[in-house]
Amino acid sequence: MKNPKALLIIDYTNDFVDTSGALTTGKPGQKIEPEILKLANTFLKNGDYVIFPTDLHKENDPFHPETKLFPPHNLKNTWGHELYDQVQIWFNNHQTDEHVYYFDKNRYSAFVNTNLDNFLRTHKICSLTLTGVCTDICVLHTAISAYNLNYQLTIPQNAVASFDQNGHTWALTHFKNSLGAQVI
Template sequence: MKQALLIIDYTNDFVAEDGALTCGIEGQKIAGEILKLANNFLQREQWVILPTDLHKKNDPYHPETKLFPPHNLKNSWGRNLYGPLEEWYQKNQDNDQVYFFDKNRYSAFANSDLENYLRSRKIEELWLTGVCTDICVLHTAIDAFNKNFNLVIPKSAVASFDSQGHYWALQHFKNCLGAKII
C-alpha cells in the first residue's frame, strides 16, 4: 500500500520556545521522531508532505485572525520549518517524493490540491504528524477519513499547547476515525 507522511505545521511559530503560538517543549520533543519517520518514508520510496500554515498579518477575511495572535506570517522567521526539520527539508526539497505546500485553513485538504496529489500517486494511507494535535492535525484527519484514506497517528510525533485537547484528539482519531495509533 502506498503511504504518505504528512508533517503538519512544524514551524518556528508553533514549536520554537519564542514562537507566536508555540507548543513549546512538547512540540520540540517530537522533532527526532518526525525526522526518523521522514527518513524512513524516503528510504522506502514513499512520500513526505509538508502542509504549512501561511497567513497575512491582520487579514480581516481570515477567521483565525480573531482567534489567535499573528502567526506563520509570510516571509517571517516564525513560518520557517523548525530546527532540524528545516535542515532536512533543505537537503531533500528537490526529491520528487517531498512536497511542501502552503495551507490557509486548519485542514491540509481545505483550499489545496492535496487530494489530487494523493490520488494521482495512488496513496491510500496517511501518517499524520506535527502540530497541533487537536487543531490542524485533527481537522486534516477528519477530512482524510471522509475521503476514505486509512490513517496512522504516531503519538510520539504529534503535540499541542493544550494537553487535554491533545489526549482528546488521540482518542477521537482512534474511536471515531478508525485511525491506528502507534
C-alpha cells in the first residue's frame, strides 16, 4: 500500500485573492484557482489528503508581528477570512470527508504553532504539494519548515501566486535550488 500524499492549499482566502481583499494578490491569485481545484479533485480521487492551512488574525493584535507589517487581514468571522470563490464551494462540498482537513494558523508557516506535522506523521504522509498564496511568504515559509522536517516537496508553478512578481520568481528558484523541491 502506498503512503498517502497531501495537497496544501495555503491561505486561499478572500483577503488574499479577491479583488476587494485587504491584502490581495489580485489577478495572479485568481488565475490559479482552476489548477488548485483540479489538484484537489485529483488528490481526493486518489485517496490522498487536501489540507487548508488558513491565516487568521485578530484586529490590532499588539502581540503579533504582522500587525506592524501589513494592514488588517483574515480577521476572525469576516468575509476576508473565508476561502475564495469556487475553492470555498469545493470545501463546503467536501468538508466532512475524512481526507479534507482545515485549520487556522497564526504564522507564515503552516507548521508553526499548529499540529500539522503530527497530523501528517499520524497519516504516514511524507510527500507534500504546496499551492496557494503568497508564493514568497506563507508558501515559502511552509516549504522551508517542511524541508527542515524532511518532507518531499512539489510546487506546481501554476498553482501558487504572489502580489510581488519578483518575490514569486525568486521563491520558485529557491524551492528548487535550496529546498530540493520538484517545481512543475
